[in-house]
Amino acid sequence: MGKHAVRLATRAVIVHDGRLLLVNAWANGQSRLLCAPGGGIMPGTSLPDNLVREVHEETGLTITVGAPCLVNEFHDPRTGFHQVDLFFRCSIVGSAEISETWQDPERIVTQHVWAGETDIPHLWVKPDSLARVAFSAETPAIYDAFEEIVK
Template identity: 55%
Template sequence: MARFKPRIAVRALILHQDRLLLVNAYPDAHLGLWCAPGGGCEAGQSLPENLAREVMEETGLTVAVGAPVLVNEFHDPDTGFHQIDLFFRCTIAGGEIDDAWQDPEGVVTDRRFFSRAELAGIRFKPDSLPEAAWGDGAALYDSLEAILK
């Protein structure tokens, strides 16, 4: 099995009217898994610049990037894939969720705000997402977990 260098990604925790914005984790909502918007970092851009770009691509929203609140790692033991996600609190600075919006990469096809109670009825990752989104702001570390397929 090949071992890859860990991929670094950034994710946005966007609360609006006490609801958390999530997007489908796989193209065409494969697996029915939800995650915070964001994606892989490009060299030469800061983490906040990468995050603002990814959120715009996936949601059409402009965000103000705040403090980091969660570091999460996941991997695929079968392939050696390993990703480190850095979650930041963000606020909406412009735009709105529009059903006509299309992710240029075609990964995100669904985006929706969920209340904390509604999260109990969906599949999402990482498991510590509610604590990070609605928590006291202290940074969390969610240790290495196997990727869901």
């Protein structure tokens, strides 16, 4: 598997007014790949608390964390990098407006996209099952297959 420990991350599935919140997945716009907001777990922090912090850092939004809905894992066979993402259904508390001047303190997230279900096929979104889970609240939690990382 390589020399790296498996990285654990949380991600927020936020659907507001029929649109799913997506963010760019690579710093400085190095890729057009979009994903749900979230990030790596800080030791000693619960999964929901971690997710609230990450979403606020990346978007300025305040959320409440609901039920888990998706588990996805990916890896880079060249480097040994392996990440498991735990996705939770989340709701926005207060305004859903993301300031155009909002800056992620880590400068990774530089783009926010509110995508409708019909927009998703025209975007590059990972994991592949995210839209299906997001727009079907009745879908039970699923596991999206182990895949190689893409950029």
